[in-house]
Amino acid sequence: MNSLTLAPLTLAGFEAVPSVKDATIELALRGNADMTVSATLGKYLKELDAQTRHKGVRAVHVKLGDLYFLSSSCFQAIAAWVLSIAGRAPEDRYTVHFETHAAQGWQKRSLEAIRRVAPAVTVVS
Amino acid sequence: MDEFGADPPDRDSYRTPTLAIQFQPHPGLLTQTREFVRSFCGTFVRDPDAVYRLTIAAHELLENSIKYSSDGTTNMTIECHTGERKSRISIRAENRATPERVRAVRDAIETLRDADDPFQLYCDLIKASVDRNAHSGLGLARICVEAACALDYRVTGDQLAIFAETYVDHGGLE
Numbered sequence: 001m002n003s004l005t006l007a008p009l010t011l012a013g014f015e016a017v018p019s020v021k022d023a024t025i026e027l028a029l030r031g032n033a034d035m036t037v038s039a040t041l042g043k044y045l046k047e048l049d050a051q052t053r054h055k056g057v058r059a060v061h062v063k064l065g066d067l068y069f070l071s072s073s074c075f076q077a078i079a080a081w082v083l084s085i086a087g088r089a090p091e092d093r094y095t096v097h098f099e100t101h102a103a104q105g106w107q108k109r110s111l112e113a114i115r116r117v118a119p120a121v122t123v124v125s
Numbered sequence: 126m127d128e129f130g131a132d133p134p135d136r137d138s139y140r141t142p143t144l145a146i147q148f149q150p151h152p153g154l155l156t157q158t159r160e161f162v163r164s165f166c167g168t169f170v171r172d173p174d175a176v177y178r179l180t181i182a183a184h185e186l187l188e189n190s191i192k193y194s195s196d197g198t199t200n201m202t203i204e205c206h207t208g209e210r211k212s213r214i215s216i217r218a219e220n221r222a223t224p225e226r227v228r229a230v231r232d233a234i235e236t237l238r239d240a241d242d243p244f245q246l247y248c249d250l251i252k253a254s255v256d257r258n259a260h261s262g263l264g265l266a267r268i269c270v271e272a273a274c275a276l277d278y279r280v281t282g283d284q285l286a287i288f289a290e291t292y293v294d295h296g297g298l299e
Contacts, residue, residue: 013156035188036152069159072185072263080255105174106181109271117248 006051009044011037016044024059025052030066038073045081058094065101070110079114086118097123142169144203152191159184162203169205169212175293179203179214182272182289185264186218195221195283211292216274222285230265230285234276237269244270 004025009016014031027048033041052060070078085093098114100107108124115122144165148158162183167176183203190199199220206213222230240246247263247270254262265287268274274289 012153032156034152034155035191036155069156069180069184071155071188072267073188075267076251076254076263079251083252083255106177106271113244113248113251113270116244117251 004051006044006047009040011040013037014041016041018048021061023057024061025055025057026061026063028063028066032069033067033071033074034069035071035073038071038077041074042077042080045077049081049084052094053092059097060094061097061099063099064104064107065099067101067104067107070107075110075114079117082114082118082122086121090120093121095121095123097125099125141207142205146201148187148190148199148201149197155184155187155191158187165203166205166214169207170214170293172294178272178274178291179216179293182216182268182274182291185268185272186216186287186289189264189287190218190220193220193222193226195223195226211294213290213292216289217286219284219286221283223283227280227283227285230278230287231280233262233265234278234287237266237276 003020004018006018008018014029014033014037017028017030019026019028025048048060082096085096098107098111100111111122111124115124142165144162146158146161148154159180163176163180166179167173170176170179183201187199187201190201199218201219202215202217204215206215237243237246243266247266250263250266265276268289269276272289272291274291277288277290279286279288
């Protein structure tokens with residue numbers, strides 16, 4: 001698989017770093033995803049989605065080990081991304097695998113709602 | 126004394142640690158304010174997950190105030206009413222609001238309070254929110270579901286106060 005043309009997103013107190021690993025894309029979210037981040041994050045995820053579809057990738061692993069806070073506006077951006085994938089024909093979908101960190105117990109609770117609204121494309125571990 | 130042994134807010138005030146902030150909301154101050162709230166709650170609540178729940182509630186109330194306060198000022202008060210078995214934590218955010226905003230908050234809180242399954246309602250709100258380009262509208266639902274807080278509101282003139290309250294295991298405040 002070719003590398004992504006999507007550059008890391010770096011904002012005050014937050015960054016999103018994509019990489020290609022084997023046949024999947026990894027996206028590490030780090031820092032605090034506050035309301036100042038949400039609009040940019042939403043656009044960034046749309047671009048990531050476009051590149052993921054273009055490359056025919058079947059899974060994106062979102063690594064949350066260094067994510068300390070997720071505001072509702074950023075939560076909405078992530079939900080919009082996942083729901084857009086779930087709304088497609090099965091052959092056009094890919095799986096979004098959220099890898100939570102045990103020390104950040106809130107992550108599983110937050111993401112459970114996303115898993116509930118888009119169970120066909122969401123994995124939370 | 127309530128069912129968990131927590132004192133009411135107007136008694137034994139020395140046992141009711143309180144943090145009051147008059148906040149001129151600015152998105153760039155949210156992180157620092159949230160960390161201040163987290164530190165305050167963490168002094169009295171040992172469970173990190175409970176502290177995080179309280180932090181979510183305070184954060185979402187502040188974020189709402191940034192979006193909707195009529196004059197840019199919000200007063201936030203956090204009170205820890207310590208009891209023998211559990212502590213009751215109350216968060217109040219008060220700001221001037223338009224009649225439209227007051228109606229929206231009233232409707233949102235009453236819908237959440239009346240819901241047979243608040244988590245399902247939250248999921249429905251998530252689905253409905255994705256078509257919006259501006260505000261998510263999920264903040265109050267998140268306070269109810271993720272932060273496990275009871276919500277209430279009070280309107281006095283154009284002042285809107287939103288209350289979020291929850292019980293946590295006793296934090297060992299001596």
